[in-house]
Amino acid sequence: MTTQDIDLGVVARGPQGPQGNTGATGAQGPQGNTGPTGPRGATGPAGPTGANIIKYNGDISGNGASGQTATFARSNLQPSDIAKVGDIVFDQYPNGNGVDIGFWRITSLSSTSCTVTGLSSGFTIPKGNKGDTGAQGPQGIQGPKGDKGDKGATGDRGPTGPQGIQGLKGDKGDTGTTGPRGPQGPKGDTGATGPAGPSNADTLKDLGDYTATASGTTSNSTYAGLPRTSGVSMSRVYKNGYPTPYGNVLNVAGVGSGQLLLGWSGTNSANEHLYYRSHRDNGYGGWSTWDKIAYVSDLTWANISGKPNVATKSDLTWANISGKPSIPNADDTTTVSSGDLNNYTTTGKYYMPNGVANYTNHPTTGTDMGDWFVMKVDAYHGGDMIVQTIYQINSGDVWIRQRWSNSWKSWRQINFWS
Incomplete structure (x- = not known):
């Protein structure tokens, strides 16, 4: 029962009656028609086709907010060789809370420089917490034994101890008796008497003239033409078949033989040449030919036999040189x-x-x-x-x-x- 305002005042409300039962839910009505499609939003900017993501080696001025521009050396792009207009460049640098990152788009590019425009404000990657220290790993295996150290220096020698007492002197042994002397052997035969030396011991005696034997003759014996069959001797050359008409010959006779001819010059105060020949140790083939010992004065171009046809000093003129370069005249x-x-x-x-x-x-x-x-x-x-x-x-x-x-x-x- 409700109360009602009357002119006489307000009548008090009576007690509330019991709640009525809830009515049954009615069946759901049919779905209404779909409303008209709203207008299409503006199309966002198309992403670059095949764009590269390139890092800038350093910090680009600004945080990459839209419209910001910056120009820098192309060599700061990482990598710079694949960069092209439209590529995305990002840079990063640490701050107190982590790492700031800005994004830019390349708008112009040359072989040395690059210009970029910001895409949106950068953002910060917060610094992560330091991880826990890992557990200590197991102890490694023992390393190989080190090399033996150097031997230490020898210590000082200690003082010499006192001399011991002298031992007893031994008894002197008996001297043996001398044996009997043996009988004297027979006297040996007397050797043959050697040849008498020259009357003057300081001079090799000239044994006189001996005709030279022919060289290369098979009938010549080892000692043919020598005054003695052994030893050293001297003989004279005086128009008797030697290479020079006058001189002396030193003869060396043994199993084989040799002769050295020291000639006399036919001109006053002048040298004659030396000659040498030899004979092997048998009678076949005879004496060798005489070899003339040359002096330095003999070593002239005219004395060389079989020499090649070469230019002389007088031939070495500019006119005789073929293939010479053309040298310009300094005044031409x-x-x-x-x-x-x-x-x-x-x-x-x-x-x-x-x-x-x-x-x-x-x-x-x-x-x-x-x-x-x-x-x-x-x-x-x-x-x-x-x-x-x-x-x-x-x-x-x-x-x-x-x-x-x-x-x-x-x-x-x-x-x-x-």
Whole structure:
């Protein structure tokens, strides 16, 4: 029962009655029609086709916010050789909370520089907590035994102990008796008496003239033509079949033999040659031919037999040398009617019979363009440095320029007189 305002006042509400039963839920009505499709949102920017993600080696100024631009050396791209316009570049640098990262797009690129535009504000990767220290690993196996250390220095020798007592002297042994002397042996035979020496012991005696035996004769015995069959002897040469008409021969006789001929010169105060020959230890083949011992004075070109056909000192003239290079005359001058002065890089002198205006790359300011001239070219350092000097005939003006490493400098007018 509800209360109701009346003119007489408010009547108190009575007690609330019991709640009524909940009515049954009605069946769900049919689904309504789908509402019309809302307008399509604006299409976002298309991502780059085949774009590379490239790191910048350092910090790009700014945080990569949209519209920011920066230019830097291309060599700072990592890697720089594959970079192209449209690629994404990111940079990162640490701060107190972690690592800041900014993103940029390459908008222009050359062989040396790169320009980028920011895509969006960068973000920070927070610093991670330090991980727990891992457990200590097991102890490694024992290493190999080290090398034996060096032996220490020997200590000082201790003091000598006291001398012991002298032992007893032993008894002297008995001396044995001397045995009986044996009988004397028989006297030996007396040897044969040797030949008597020369009367003067300091001189080898001249045994006189002995005719020389022929060389290469099979009938000559080992001692043919020698004064003795053994030992050293001397004999005289005096028109008796030796290579020189006069001289002395030293003969050495043994199982084999040899002869040394010391000739006398037929001219006063002059030397004769030495000769030598030998004989083997049998009678076959005879004496060898005499070999003449040459002096230094014998070693002349005329005395050499079988020598090749070679040039003498008098033949060594410039005119006789074939295949010689063409050596230019230092005073030679080449005449040039026209042309490009840049092409004259070989050392030399050039005569230009026409005015300066007929040649390209000539001096211009302050020169007489109709004046003919001569030009001197000097090349240095393998052609790296070229110096050209122009002397004008009528005006007497002098011009000079140089080229270094294929780059010509400007012409400069100079003056050697006042």
